[in-house]
Amino acid sequence: MNFEANQVRLQSPGDRDVIRSLRVGDRVLLSGFIVTGRDLVHRMLARDLPDSVRPLLRNAFIYHCGPVAVRDGAGWRIVSAGPTTSMREEPYQAGILKEYGLLGVIGKGGMGRATSIALAETGGVYLHATGGAGSLLASRIVGVPDLRYLAEFGVPEAMWVFQVSDFPATVTMDSTGSSLHESVLELSRERLAALVGP
Amino acid sequence: MSATIPSVDEFVELLVVASSDLPDDVEAAIGRALLLSGGTAGCILSEMRDNSELARVRRQPVCQDTGIPYVLATGLGLDSSGRRDFKARLAEAIRICTSSGVLRPNAVDALTGVNPGDGIGEGIPQVHFEDEGCERATVDVLLKGGGSENVGCQYSLPDQSIGAGRDLEGIRRCIIDAAFRAQGLGCSPGILGVCVGGDRASGYEFAKRQLFRRLDHPSSGAFAALESELVDQINSLGIGPMGLGGSPTVLGVRIGSLARHPASFFVTVAYGCWALRRRRLLASPDGVWVVV
Incomplete structure (x- = not known):
């Protein structure tokens, strides 16, 4: 079976019209620059509104990820870097998508209603990367051109800028407001009721 | 009679294998699932399989969330000073693995969130000693993500x-x-x-x-x-x-x-999670500990 078929190539930073044309279920290969952010980065972005990171985020993807990173000379080597659970950032994500002009979010597990509405308003998309596939996804990270907030937040929570090449993901929330996570939840709820009764 | 305590190097090897090489029964289960799947599920499962192979070959973490090491030491028959020694060697191995990219520094202060960066904290790692009803001395580790x-x-x-x-x-x-x-x-x-x-x-x-x-x-x-x-x-x-x-x-x-x-x-x-990282150190008769 050819799992690499029908994949859409995307750039970050990229063109919002291309992102708008994506639909739930599309498989994508992302290249360019993405910026990691977990709990501390999201709280900081929402509270402090730092101008210094705006150029990194404009028309780019934020990646919910806390990597395993090893110092390599003056720089860093990323040895494992899969997604973390996105839902923890739900309180902040909608505001951050709009405030910083993000193209979208990469994470796992999907996000809630507020993020879905913000993606529809901004023409953004949620890309689902495979949780646990840390080694495979790290192999698509070809450089670490920038790193912020390491001293303040530590390795897992710092803001890493990754240069990626053919980073694989699945569109699970699109700019029409459609969410694969919602439809799987509803389907499984019906099947649960059939199994154990309402 | 009590067994020897694993050396720092033996603990390091346990953690490296646990973090980078999934147990064969888990990999086999992913492989069987992949044969029966298509569409998005098939894509995801094939990434899981490819990731497992890559991590094993490169001896790199299967998943970036290497969890909090949960350790079960069975049948070692250690007294209190032996247990102290066991914990000290394990902590040293965790520090080595955390600085070499085998483990992510995952121990943070509960309230402040400050991360000292060495993977060690109050109650981390978790170590449990049990001695009753054991034929052979074993040390099991589970790396389970958040x-x-x-x-x-x-x-x-x-x-x-x-x-x-x-x-x-x-x-x-x-x-x-x-x-x-x-x-x-x-x-x-x-x-x-x-x-x-x-x-x-x-x-x-x-x-x-x-x-x-x-x-x-x-x-x-x-x-x-x-x-x-x-x-x-x-x-x-x-x-x-x-x-x-x-x-x-x-x-x-x-x-x-x-x-x-x-x-x-x-x-x-x-x-x-699917990337169930469990591994065991088994004491051989000549006192060497082997990862299985």
């Missing part, structure tokens, strides 16, 4: 909200409900460790220990049929790999039981 830990849960029966009474049917309802609530958030297809009975604390502990059991060694007795029945039923929910639909949703269910207080009936579920 996402899967967060979706673990405990039911107190009767639980009217899911129609669960204090019987086998009630137990079944709890476990299906736990899998439904987790959706893909624990990194499905997961492995469910279940404890029936015990108290609030021992229930969670014993449920987690079920994750040390191999997928090809099901329970015997009362829980045997329930385990395989639950796999089929949970896989009919359509949650699928990473919660993106399809099948499988779980690779296995392992149930154990503890005696309970007459007033209490807990069913506790520990969610193990």
Whole structure:
């Protein structure tokens, strides 16, 4: 079976019209620059509104990820870097998508209603990367051109800028407001009721 | 007679293999699932398989969330100074692995969130010593990520909200409900460790220990049929790999039981992600510890 078929190539930073044309279920290969952010980065972005990171985020993807990173000379080597659970950032994500002009979010597990509405308003998309596939996804990270907030937040929570090449993901929330996570939840709820009764 | 204590190097090797090389029964289960899947589920499962191979070859973490090391030392017969020595060597191995990119620094101050960066903290790693009824000395480690830990849960029966009474049917309802609530958030297809009975604390502990059991060694007795029945039923929910639909949703269910207080009936579920990282050090007769 050819799992690499029908994949859409995307750039970050990229063109919002291309992102708008994506639909739930599309498989994508992302290249360019993405910026990691977990709990501390999201709280900081929402509270402090730092101008210094705006150029990194404009028309780019934020990646919910806390990597395993090893110092390599003056720089860093990323040895494992899969997604973390996105839902923890739900309180902040909608505001951050709009405030910083993000193209979208990469994470796992999907996000809630507020993020879905913000993606529809901004023409953004949620890309689902495979949780646990840390080694495979790290192999698509070809450089670490920038790193912020390491001293303040530590390795897992710092803001890493990754240069990626053919980073694989699945569109699970699109700019029409459609969410694969919602439809799987509803389907499984019906099947649960059939199994154990309402 | 007491066994030797693993050296720092032997602990390092245990952690490297645990972090980078999935157990063969887990990889086989992913491989079997891949043969039966297409579409998005097939894509996800093939990434899981490719990732496992890459991590093993490169000796790099399968998953960036290397968890909090949970260690079970059995049959070593150590006195208090031996236990202190064991813990010191293990801590040193964790520091080495954290600086070399085998483990992520995952021990943060509970309140301030400050991360000292060496993977060691109050209560981390968790080490449990047990000496009764053991034929051979073993040291088991489980590296379980935060996402899967967060979706673990405990039911107190009767639980009217899911129609669960204090019987086998009630137990079944709890476990299906736990899998439904987790959706893909624990990194499905997961492995469910279940404890029936015990108290609030021992229930969670014993449920987690079920994750040390191999997928090809099901329970015997009362829980045997329930385990395989639950796999089929949970896989009919359509949650699928990473919660993106399809099948499988779980690779296995392992149930154990503890005696309970007459007033209490807990069913506790520990969610193990698909990347279940468990490994064992086994003492050989010549005093060398080998990772299996």
